[in-house]
Amino acid sequence: MHTFPYSIRARIPRSNIRYTLSRMISTSLTIPQANSETLQVSSTKDTEKEVSEKEAKQLEKQREISLKRQLKAEFSVLLQDLPQLTYPKHYKVECINTEDKANTTLREFLKSQQGDVFGVDFEWPPTFIKGQPEKKISLVQICSSNAILLVQTTRMKSFPKELQRFFEDRDLLKTGVNIRMDGLKLHRDFGIKTNGLVELMSFANASKLPEVKKYHMRSLRALTAFFVSYFGSRSVPIANIYLAKTTHGKGRCQNK
Numbered sequence: 353m354h355t356f357p358y359s360i361r362a363r364i365p366r367s368n369i370r371y372t373l374s375r376m377i378s379t380s381l382t383i384p385q386a387n388s389e390t391l392q393v394s395s396t397k398d399t400e401k402e403v404s405e406k407e408a409k410q411l412e413k414q415r416e417i418s419l420k421r422q423l424k425a426e427f428s429v430l431l432q433d434l435p436q437l438t439y440p441k442h443y444k445v446e447c448i449n450t451e452d453k454a455n456t457t458l459r460e461f462l463k464s465q466q467g468d469v470f471g472v473d474f475e476w477p478p479t480f481i482k483g484q485p486e487k488k489i490s491l492v493q494i495c496s497s498n499a500i501l502l503v504q505t506t507r508m509k510s511f512p513k514e515l516q517r518f519f520e521d522r523d524l525l526k527t528g529v530n531i532r533m534d535g536l537k538l539h540r541d542f543g544i545k546t547n548g549l550v551e552l553m554s555f556a557n558a559s560k561l562p563e564v565k566k567y568h569m570r571s572l573r574a575l576t577a578f579f580v581s582y583f584g585s586r587s588v589p590i591a592n593i594y595l596a597k598t599t600h601g602k603g604r605c606q607n608k
Contacts, residue, residue, distance in 0.1 A: 423566070427574070430563075434580050442498060449504040454512035461494075461501060462518065469550075471495035472526040473572070474534050488541040494518075511542045522547035529553055529572045 448454045475491040490506035492515065505511060518524060519538060527550045528534060535546035556575055563578040 427577075430581060431577055434577055444499040445502070446499070447502045447504070449507045451508045451510060451512050454503050454508070455514040457501065458494075458503075458512065458514040458518060461496070461499060462524075464499075465496050467497060468523060469525045469527060472528050472531065472534065474537060476537075486540075489537065511544065516542075516544050519544055519546045524548050525550050527552055529575060 446457060448457055471494070473493045474489045475493070476489045477487045479486060488506070490504065492501075492503040492505055494501040494503070503512070503515060505515075519526070519535075525548045526546065529552050531549045531551050535549050538544050538546055552572070552575060556578070561578055561582055563581065
């Protein structure tokens with residue numbers, strides 16, 4: 353085996369080093385420049401697309417507003433053509449504004465009823481200031497086949513016990529439009545869990561009445577109008593909780 357007493361060093365000419373470094377620097381700094389015309393065309397297309405989408409949304413919104421106005425006008429005509437509903441003379445309307453009277457009256461009211469289906473609705477004052485908490489229920493309306501109770505809870509120190517039992521009893525069916533939201537409202541205001549709720553709009557949708565699908569109105573007033581116009585006034589139950597408030601002012605609670 354032979355050994356070499358001298359180490360071999362490779363020498364690279366300085367000119368080659370300068371060339372290599374300059375080549376590396378020029379390559380790393382080379383940035384391809386896009387065509388200005390291409391950028392301008394692309395930007396113009398994006399702007400036109402945004403404008404067209406915005407215009408389409410505005411047109412769609414205008415169509416929806418126009419359709420709502422048209423349906424509202426048609427519904428007003430429908431109401432004018434309907435016969436006026438009045439509750440029978442045997443109906444008893446009672447206004448209650450004390451807790452003791454509410455407990456006594458409701459106890460007798462439930463004993464005298466032959467059925468277990470009632471119409472229920474709540475009223476409370478509106479709020480006009482943004483961020484202001486919603487006001488509590490001020491009026492509880494209960495309707496049976498022969499009587500209407502108007503309970504002014506806002507004038508009572510606490511919620512009547514018999515009224516609470518009525519709402520908690522799952523065997524007593526409480527019907528209404530958007531009744532679930534009323535139940536949630538009662539729980540928020542007084543901590544009462546309502547049972548036996550029956551949504552009337554579910555029956556209305558199942559009936560497949562053309563008016564229900566056409567107008568998309570979720571109110572007891574609209575629902576009554578649809579059924580009266582379709583079946584006639586004789587086939588519609590007169591036990592309408594709103595009749596106490598809409599028939600010539602009868603049945604209204606009078607503040608004494």
